């Protein structure tokens with residue numbers, strides 16, 4: 001099967017890029033599942049029911065979360081209770097599910113520990129959870145520290161189909177497949193490329209200059225980037241992967257590619 005993953009979709013510019021590129025990608029590559037991280041989709045902070053519907057209509061099938069899952073608490077609770085989105089496994093008590101499962105696939109939403117909300121240890125939880133599962137397992141590991149992402153990959157290598165990082169919004173160039181597990185430290189945002197992690201640069205710069213909190217905002221007009229990872233699977237393993245990118249008004253291109261065969 002073919003799986004497409006889109007990382008942190010940041011605000012309207014990110015959603016616009018998804019609507020622009022996803023329908024044709026879905027058709028061209030006969031994609032069975034589109035997974036996307038929604039946690040910044042509503043103006044950078046969380047998700048609303050309206051934004052969820054917009055992305056669902058654009059072609060996203062499974063929605064993973066992160067530290068901003070509960071920013072729009074009322075909408076998030078409703079969407080989680082209706083099982084339309086996932087929330088990270090780390091939360092002790094929260095509505096909804098942290099993984100999606102059907103006959104072909106298990107999709108996991110998990111957060112790291114460093115600079116993340118206080119919660120369960122994702123390493124202990126996933127080390128136990130994947131045991132004996134006979135399906136393709138995709139893990140969206142939403143973490144700040146690259147070491148945590150790498151450690152999660154090496155712990156799960158050969159036991160899951162893919163470990164792909166989100167949260168830092170900056171795409172890395174270390175795509176690989178080993179023992180049937182596809183890994184990328186961070187897929188990078190889909191949203192304003194010429195900002196600071198998708199946010200208008202003024203507030204982050206002022207915050208860094210003064211130490212005082214400033215309200216982060218998503219600019220309506222910016223040079224947006226689209227980033228998505230296509231994974232081809234065979235049974236429970238990854239056999240090839242392609243990272244797609246498009247910047248501004250430019251065409252879609254393949255920025256990284258790896259193929260190991262069956």
Ligand code: FE2
Nearest residue numbers: 066067068167
């Ligand atoms: Fe995040």
